[in-house]
Structures are given as structure tokens and as C-alpha cells.
Amino acid sequence: MSITLRLAWxxxxxxxxRTWLTLGAMVFSNVLLVFMISLQVGMYGLMIENTLQVFTGxxxxxxxxxxDDGKMRQVxxxxxxxxxxxxxxxxxxxxxxxxxxxxxxxxxxxxxxxQLVGVDADREPLxxxxxxxxxxxxxxxxxxxxxxxxxxxxxxxxxxxxxDELTLIGSGLDGSFxxxxxxxxxxxxxxxxxxxxxxxxxxxxxxxxxxYMEGAGHQIVVSTGTLSAVDDVASEARTFLADExxxxxxxxxxxxxxxKQAIQADISSAFFMYAILVILVAFSVLNTQLxxxxxxxxxxxxxxxxxVSPGNMGKLVLVETGIMGLLxxxxxxxxxxxxxxxxxxxxxxxxxxxxxxxxFNLPARVFPExxxxxxxxxxxxxxxxxxxxAAYPALRLHWLQPVQAMRAA
Amino acid sequence: xxxLRVVIMLAWxxxxxxxxRTLxxIGAVTVGVWAMVFMTALMRGMxxxxxxxxxxxxxxxxxxxxxxxRDDPSVVNLIGIPDSxxxxxxxxxxxxxxxxxxNVPAVISSERESxxxxxxxxxxxxxxxxxxxxSTITSGRYLExxxxxxxVVGARLLDxxxxxxxxxxxxxxxxxxxxxxxxxxxxxxxxxxxxEAQEEGAVYAGKATVTAMLGIPDRVTEIAVVGDxxxxxxxxxxxxxxxxNDDLEVLRWTEIATYLGSMLNVMDGFVLxxxxxxxxxxxxxxxxxxxxxxxERVREIGLMLALGMRPLVIVLQVIVESLLLLVIGLALGxxxxxxxxxxxxxxxxxxxxxxxxEMYGMSSVLYPELTLDDVLLANVVVLxxxxxxxxxxxxxxxxxxPMEALRKV
Numbered sequence: 001m002s003i004t005l006r007l008a009w010x011x012x013x014x015x016x017x018r019t020w021l022t023l024g025a026m027v028f029s030n031v032l033l034v035f036m037i038s039l040q041v042g043m044y045g046l047m048i049e050n051t052l053q054v055f056t057g058x059x060x061x062x063x064x065x066x067x068d069d070g071k072m073r074q075v076x077x078x079x080x081x082x083x084x085x086x087x088x089x090x091x092x093x094x095x096x097x098x099x100x101x102x103x104x105x106x107x108x109x110x111x112x113x114x115q116l117v118g119v120d121a122d123r124e125p126l127x128x129x130x131x132x133x134x135x136x137x138x139x140x141x142x143x144x145x146x147x148x149x150x151x152x153x154x155x156x157x158x159x160x161x162x163x164d165e166l167t168l169i170g171s172g173l174d175g176s177f178x179x180x181x182x183x184x185x186x187x188x189x190x191x192x193x194x195x196x197x198x199x200x201x202x203x204x205x206x207x208x209x210x211x212y213m214e215g216a217g218h219q220i221v222v223s224t225g226t227l228s229a230v231d232d233v234a235s236e237a238r239t240f241l242a243d244e245x246x247x248x249x250x251x252x253x254x255x256x257x258x259x260k261q262a263i264q265a266d267i268s269s270a271f272f273m274y275a276i277l278v279i280l281v282a283f284s285v286l287n288t289q290l291x292x293x294x295x296x297x298x299x300x301x302x303x304x305x306x307x308v309s310p311g312n313m314g315k316l317v318l319v320e321t322g323i324m325g326l327l328x329x330x331x332x333x334x335x336x337x338x339x340x341x342x343x344x345x346x347x348x349x350x351x352x353x354x355x356x357x358x359x360f361n362l363p364a365r366v367f368p369e370x371x372x373x374x375x376x377x378x379x380x381x382x383x384x385x386x387x388x389x390a391a392y393p394a395l396r397l398h399w400l401q402p403v404q405a406m407r408a409a
Numbered sequence: 410x411x412x413l414r415v416v417i418m419l420a421w422x423x424x425x426x427x428x429x430r431t432l433x434x435i436g437a438v439t440v441g442v443w444a445m446v447f448m449t450a451l452m453r454g455m456x457x458x459x460x461x462x463x464x465x466x467x468x469x470x471x472x473x474x475x476x477x478x479r480d481d482p483s484v485v486n487l488i489g490i491p492d493s494x495x496x497x498x499x500x501x502x503x504x505x506x507x508x509x510x511x512n513v514p515a516v517i518s519s520e521r522e523s524x525x526x527x528x529x530x531x532x533x534x535x536x537x538x539x540x541x542x543x544s545t546i547t548s549g550r551y552l553e554x555x556x557x558x559x560x561v562v563g564a565r566l567l568d569x570x571x572x573x574x575x576x577x578x579x580x581x582x583x584x585x586x587x588x589x590x591x592x593x594x595x596x597x598x599x600x601x602x603x604x605e606a607q608e609e610g611a612v613y614a615g616k617a618t619v620t621a622m623l624g625i626p627d628r629v630t631e632i633a634v635v636g637d638x639x640x641x642x643x644x645x646x647x648x649x650x651x652x653x654n655d656d657l658e659v660l661r662w663t664e665i666a667t668y669l670g671s672m673l674n675v676m677d678g679f680v681l682x683x684x685x686x687x688x689x690x691x692x693x694x695x696x697x698x699x700x701x702x703x704x705e706r707v708r709e710i711g712l713m714l715a716l717g718m719r720p721l722v723i724v725l726q727v728i729v730e731s732l733l734l735l736v737i738g739l740a741l742g743x744x745x746x747x748x749x750x751x752x753x754x755x756x757x758x759x760x761x762x763x764x765x766x767e768m769y770g771m772s773s774v775l776y777p778e779l780t781l782d783d784v785l786l787a788n789v790v791v792l793x794x795x796x797x798x799x800x801x802x803x804x805x806x807x808x809x810x811p812m813e814a815l816r817k818v
Contacts, residue, residue: 025693111583113516113525261765283437352671
């Protein structure tokens, strides 16, 4: 083996320029792959977190059908006691009951429709980032009654500020007329215009009185902290609620089906680009190795006449390629890590990204995330295809006739 | 001239001395160019689909509002010119495809449910030329005139409101004095839109009916104008700005939908980056091939130099050899690219990730768009960069010392 290794190493440097150029192709592709995959990992993480932490949470308990229809009467009965039972059962603090209804809100000179959300003032900050995004006044507190927290855009459209009153008109659970006058306690700014225009928060008990909910709500939101914990917590919750046919547990994937699919669509188009890069490197290697084998036809003829089997010569070619591939892998992963690391510190952005990113709840600067996976997946794929590309030159040796080969020019 | 013919002939013959190497390199260039063309056609298709839908939903290439309307979308901020006057001005300015609309936020209530929607009052005939709404009606009928008292709603909204065709709903909004303005409407038509948010968010009624309900007779909130091409709106923009020279805000669609606007630029940038990246991945192999080709021929080059061939002709020979190779690859790649786009002319079904595409504002059927511009750009990028990449090996070839080169083994 050691003689094969030594021979392979020397053969590799017979044409240093050729080897460097082939290595260059590998390193170039590897750096790009590491960078792009790390960027994707960083971006998807942010996309999911930012979308979920604003409102959706990791999973929700709802009435069957509420997810798709969102009808007022698809309720979760006794939502507050149920939420506290669930909290004990799951051992998670971040479990918060909510109720939702639509209403027309009028200030002194403007009226707009908005989605009202009745929340548990103490629990909501555990499942949503909105309570932390108050720019004026304060978030709801336990014991508040006729209080409301609205978004920045809505406040501007209604021409109101903290301390002003709003008249709310909607219809209750039983279809009757529901109305109330509330005081604006706080204004939040989530950065997502649609959200800041459309959503307002009321204390849950007050909400239940106003809309004749009789203790019912629409969602129990659970936040598991990490995405990986969602499946376990969801199945725990499902077992706990097994004898409640009027309730279902949806994880974030079911609540935001677009999110995962958007990521999948993005992955598949990215995969196409990666595949092309890898294939182009494979062509480069095929060319180099085929040339190097053809140049050595006479040499191979001689060693073959001396009794070396074609299999052994093929092994030599593969070892040469393997060494080159490993060099490319190591150099590519290192250079890729260094290149990407710079962006993990300073962030990555391009002209026009700000407008595009806002559409997906992303900041204008994305920080790639270097993980072992993002670091190795691309270079490993390049390595594997490098070896595959060398198979043809290696196999060709089986057709070699020693006498003819020795006579070759 | 004669020299050039000789050079081309020599280059062509040299290319086929080692046909394996040349074929592999042509294969690599073909795959690379195919990837450029195919990927770009897909991306262009996606973006133009997004643009067209986006522009149709806005609607219009150019919009006119009261200067405060976008900040404060209320019926207080109306276009100060009577609607009949607008019609006269646009007609005499020769602008044909325009529509004046009333666009206000409203709350729609059925017997069971309430939702926030945008109530759009339109002149059905005029508006249809911009939005094509009438062709998306799936049951019932389209509006018949500005005085129509019926309401056209989206299929999803109908579902969410738990109501049906022919049923009555109540719409609530505000009049200029912030009094509640409400009116009962009968649902006469149901439409389906590509994007869910659109289908759930917009309801259409006759313009005269809506202005009467809101107490703003003969006034509108916006004018939308469509030109010939959404990519080039400058001329129509100037025309419109000259027509409504009063104190009104005239905006291009790129300023209203900044996300879509920046998308167009980002896309152009991306295409170029993609081309260059692929070329760079290819360039290592290309340079390698040239270096090897020159290396094999050192003696020959020495002989030619010794016989008095000018070094420049040697440079030319290598460059022409490289360009010939690239041209064959480009022709094949472009052809294969075109052939692979052909079967998808009637659309590529992406419904597996429909909701994800919706998040990007795209529909689930993709129509690849192969433009001559992009194919030309790919060719220009490859030839220009290919020329630059061949300079160094060509230059080296011409710098050989004839006597030394002749002695080389």
C-alpha cells in the first residue's frame, strides 16, 4: 500500500500546474457550496423562528377545522383551566390561551377593521415576541379590563396614541351585537406592516365578556423553545387530549404550511445549482485523470508486462484521485469556513435584499450559520463525484494490451 | 486575412488531435451553458409570473392617489377631481386603459362571521381591462355596471363567512365624517384568485353604489393606469403625471410594490452572478485543457517559431482553439437548453409546494421564459471570460525560446 501511495503522490506532481488547476476547481466549488449552504441554514432558521415567535408559536390546541375556517364558533371550551392543566402536564410554562374575533375599531375620526386577540397578559410574553416590541406605553398587565394594545401602522391609520379611546364593534359568539370602549395602553412595532395594521390585543377575561364567549377561547399556544422539541411535546399534548374529540393539536408545520414549502422550494432550486457545480468539477477531474492515464500508456504497458494487474493500476489511479480529492476537500472546507466565517460576523446582504427580506420576516442582513453539516456536505459531494469521475480512466486500464501500449507514441 | 485562415485551420485540427479531451471539455461547457439557460428560463418565468400577478392585483402600472392616501387610507383623502372630470381628461389625453376606483377598508359580516376586507368600488367594464376579474368568476355573475348593487367575493371568503351565493351580507366602513357607513349587499358572484390573500381580502361592488354608501358622490380614492409593458412604465408615467397635474401623488408600480420592484433588479443581478459562477467553475478545466494542449506541442511550437512564425500568431492560435471549443459548447448548450424548456411551454406543475410558492407570491404553475437576451448574455459572458482565461496559456506558449523548445522531449 505504501508503495502505491508514494507512487500516486509522485504522479500527482508530474504536472504540478494541472494538479493545481484541478484542485482550484474543487476549492472554488467547495467554498461556494459551504458558503451557500451555511447561508441557507442560517436563513431558514431565522425564517422559521421569526415567523413562529411573532404569533403562531410552536404548536396550538384548537377545535377541529378552526385552522382552515377560523370561524368564531369553533371554540375551545373552558380555555383558561384547560391551558393551566396542559401547562402542568407538559411541564412547560409557555402555554397561553387566546380568543380571536374580528371587529371594527373607531377613533375620533377614523375607523378600521382589525383582528382582536384576547390574551392572558402574564403568559403571552412567553409565547410571543410582540409584548417585547412595545414602542409606546406598556403591554397588557394582569387585572387590566378595558385596555387594548395595537400595532404601529394601525395607530397611525387611526390617528391615535397611548391614552386615547377606541370604540369596538363586532358580533359575539352567539351572533349578537358586541361593543365596547377601550383605552389604548400600548403600541407595538413588529416590523411586519400587515401584522402591525391588522392585530390588536385585549385582556382575555374582558374579551370573553365582550364577545359572550362563556369561558371559551380559540387557541392554546405552546412554545417549546427549540424546534427539535416540537414533535415530542406535540405527541405528549395529543396523548393528554386523547379523550377530547373536540380538540386537535397542530404543530407549526400544519399552522404555517407555506413556511416549510417555501423552504422546500428554495432548497430544490438551490439543489439544482449545487448539482451543476459538482458536475462541472467532476468533468474537470475526468479530463485531468484521463489525460494523466493516456500520457502514461507506455509506462502502464511496461509495468503490466512486468506482471502488475490492471486492477492494481486502476487502484493507483483511484488513489491519485483520492489524494487530490482529499486535498480539495480539506482545502475547500477550510477556505469555505474562513470565507463564510467573515460573513457570520459581518452579515451578508446585497442591493435590494432589504425589501425582499421584509417579505419573509427577515432582517436586511443574514448571518450564515457554519455547522458541521453545512461545512462538510458540499465538499463531501464533490469528493464522491471526483472518485466517480475517475472510474472511467481507471477502468480503461483493463483493456490495455501490454505490447501495443509499450509501442504507443 | 490569409494568416487568420491558416490560424483557424490549424486551431481546428489541433482541437481534434486529442478528441477525448476536447469532447470532455465540450461536454463540460455544454452542461454549464445548459444550466445557465435552463435555470435562467425557470427563474425568469417565476419572476415574470409574480410581476404580472402583482401588477394585476395592485392594479396598474401607474397609480394616482391623494398625497396622504397611502399613509392614511381613509375616505377623507380622496382625489379632488370629480370622477366625470377624470374620465374626460384621460380620454382626451389618449390614455385608454385606466380605471378609477374606490378602495376602502371595511368589515364584512354574514349572519355568523365578521372579517376585515378591502371594499373596492369599480366601473366593471373599465376595470376588467386591467384586472381580468370577470374571467375568474366561478359561479354567479360579474358586476354589470357602476350602479350594480350586487357584491362579488372570493371563494375562500365565502367559505370563511359561512355564507353562500345569493345570500346577504353587511359591509361597514366610515364616511368622511367618521360616521359608520353601512349597507347590505347580495352576493351575486364568486371569484377565484391565484393568491389566497387576494381571494380572502378583496370584495368588489359597483362604484356608484359604494360612493353612495360612503357619502362621497362622484369621487374616488385611486386611479390605476396600464401601459404597454410593465418593465417600461416611464412614458405612461409621464403621460399620467401631465394629465393629473393637480396636487396628486402619481406613482410607478415599482414604488408601490417595492418588494416586486426590487425583485426585478435582484433577478438581473442574480442571472449575471450565476453565469459568472458557472463560467469560473468551467474555467479551471478550460485553462487546464489549454495548458496541456500547449505542453504536448512544445516542440512543434519551437519549430514554428524557429521557422519564423511570429509569436503573436501562436497566441492567436491558442486563443482561437479555445474559442472554437467554447463556441461548439455554447451552441450545443443553448440548443439543449432550448429543447429542455420546450416541453414545459404549457407550464410546469409545482403544486407540491403550492403554499410555499404562495409565500413568495407565485402561483403553482411555472411557465419557463427563455429570452433571447439571456441566451445572448450567456454567450457573451462565456466568450469574453473564455478569451480572458485563454490569454495566460497562449502568452506562455508564445514565449518559448525556439532552441530550448525544440530540444524538449
